[in-house]
Amino acid sequence: GQRFRPYTSSTHHVTKGRYITSNDPRGYIPVYEYPLNGQWIMLDMDDGYVLWTGIWKALGNSKADIVKMIESQPDLASKLRRVRGGYLKIQGTWMPYEIALRLARRVAWPIRHELIPLFG
Template sequence: MSTPHTIFLQDSTPPTGRFRPYASTKHRVTRGRYITSNDPRGYIPVYEYPLNGQYIMMDIDDGYILWTGIWKALGNAKADIVKMLESQPDLAPQLRRVRGGYLKIQGTWMPYEVALRLARRVAWTIREDLIPLFG
């Protein structure tokens, strides 16, 4: 459900960022744009697709990955992600946290390279489902 400050907009403009999803016969990746006051741009343009009741998202402009979507798609609890990230304090300055607003974009976002390294360590069971993000 949307709040007055956060709504979903269909985005039909061509991709402009350098980050693009890889082709996958198993997943239908769509583009979206979520207006939010949590981002200096005023919105987050994303590639997204559903997985295990969650949305896997990549910021089109800078490649940030919604790690919370991957974490929950693995069947992990929210508290587990906090513990994992707190155990790696060097990650803290690289993370973006989106709280409030549209539920699909809430959570912890991290740079592409960091998300790829973490996915290689903890997301083996859904590796084929992450092909659109990481190839």
């Protein structure tokens, strides 16, 4: 079975998706996903990578600011996965679960209740 699963939440409708992409050695990304503020919150069910772009933009931030944030933490760059091309929904910056959780604790307080399916 999958190692990564969403937390149960009565207020969020989390669904499964599978998106074909040439950016991933698997050829696709299997996700749990749900909408938030016009963005998609996504969790890779195989390795727990989180689409940080969705969280960041759901907070009302611009995509350009992600680059600044990442450049301010050089140790982070090697752990990131960038998806370009293919489905618009999965495009952006993906990062390991633990890193996404740490960053969310720092910047995502306004939407913390909306992130329960992801971080509990």
